[in-house]
Amino acid sequence: MRRTSLAALSITLGLPTFAAHAQNPSPMDIRACTAIETDAQRLACYDRATGRDNLPAAQKKSDAAAQAPVPPSTTPSANAFGHETPRTSTQIAATESAEATPEVKPLSLLDSRWELSPESKLGTFNLRGYKPIVVMPFFASSNQNRQPNSPNPLNTVTSPEQLDNIESKFQLSLKTKLWQGVFGDEGDIWAAFTQSSRWQVYNEKESRPFRETNYEPEVMLMFNTNYQLAGWNGRLLGIGLDHESNGQSDPLSRSWNRVMGYIGFERPTWTVMFRPWWRIPEGGPDDNNPDIDNYMGRADMQIIHEWKGQEFGLMLRHSLRAGSESHGAAQFTWSFPVAGNLRGYMELFKGYGESMIDYNHNATYLGIGVSLLDWY
Numbered sequence: 458m459r460r461t462s463l464a465a466l467s468i469t470l471g472l473p474t475f476a477a478h479a480q481n482p483s484p485m486d487i488r489a490c491t492a493i494e495t496d497a498q499r500l501a502c503y504d505r506a507t508g509r510d511n512l513p514a515a516q517k518k519s520d521a522a523a524q525a526p527v528p529p530s531t532t533p534s535a536n537a538f539g540h541e542t543p544r545t546s547t548q549i550a551a552t553e554s555a556e557a558t559p560e561v562k563p564l565s566l567l568d569s570r571w572e573l574s575p576e577s578k579l580g581t582f583n584l585r586g587y588k589p590i591v592v593m594p595f596f597a598s599s600n601q602n603r604q605p606n607s608p609n610p611l612n613t614v615t616s617p618e619q620l621d622n623i624e625s626k627f628q629l630s631l632k633t634k635l636w637q638g639v640f641g642d643e644g645d646i647w648a649a650f651t652q653s654s655r656w657q658v659y660n661e662k663e664s665r666p667f668r669e670t671n672y673e674p675e676v677m678l679m680f681n682t683n684y685q686l687a688g689w690n691g692r693l694l695g696i697g698l699d700h701e702s703n704g705q706s707d708p709l710s711r712s713w714n715r716v717m718g719y720i721g722f723e724r725p726t727w728t729v730m731f732r733p734w735w736r737i738p739e740g741g742p743d744d745n746n747p748d749i750d751n752y753m754g755r756a757d758m759q760i761i762h763e764w765k766g767q768e769f770g771l772m773l774r775h776s777l778r779a780g781s782e783s784h785g786a787a788q789f790t791w792s793f794p795v796a797g798n799l800r801g802y803m804e805l806f807k808g809y810g811e812s813m814i815d816y817n818h819n820a821t822y823l824g825i826g827v828s829l830l831d832w833y
Contacts, residue, residue: 593826693721
């Protein structure tokens, strides 16, 4: 009897505790989450129990991420009875952090050079590369322009110059952003400067003169775009002012000013830039080269392709006129790794206007050297 009474007493004293564990906890009790088998639903339960579902939307993970399966590395382990072991708050936080962290994608070719997307912005007054920076100790011409001429009599050389067909060429080109976000978050103003020189370094008889140096400052307003056209992504649209001259006195002086347009397209490993332009009229006796549009063109297109660490470039330029005013040029470039950031470089040019002094001179040029910075 006493044994029965002690057993009954024991059962009576233990009932509240047993009942407390046997009943379903309140939905707001975090213990209710441990019995949920589905990972996404269990995590949502923890969010409700801790009040996290009342946070602003920006602090929550997306619905798609909430319903995604948990990676194998974060899957709860099973205990000896085959039931999942509840995860600790540290494990849950680690899972949420992994799911909330966006995938970092590499910048596209145009984005890396023009800081188009918000994540690529670097602020103002940082020096960046613009056109290729190259040094070519060997730069040969099939038909050196020894007597430059122009429709303007003041810019026509009367006696031939003693020039070698083989010289050297180098180019320096940099840009910087002057104003980021001209229209709120849209539009950046850039300034650029390019200098290219042709040096008669092997012409000892003429004291190794610089045959031609071109100076080209530019100011550009660039916009980020994002549209599809025939399988290409339109990423850039811009307008700018361009001045180019050779800084010489008559009869060798050459110059022009242009309003430029910039339209950039890209796809993986490919970049295409269209540049139509309109020459600002000069007129009168001060125009060094009144017919320059018909030789150095009214538009060009630059095509860049990257392949196994190499970069191939093709420039096509034309006057956009027919008949006697139809002239153009093409340039092919190739760069390849040599050591570190040093790259081999080859340039082949055919047509009119390899330089300002040769704007109306047709020849083939071949250059071999090194590159410190390519197009993209």
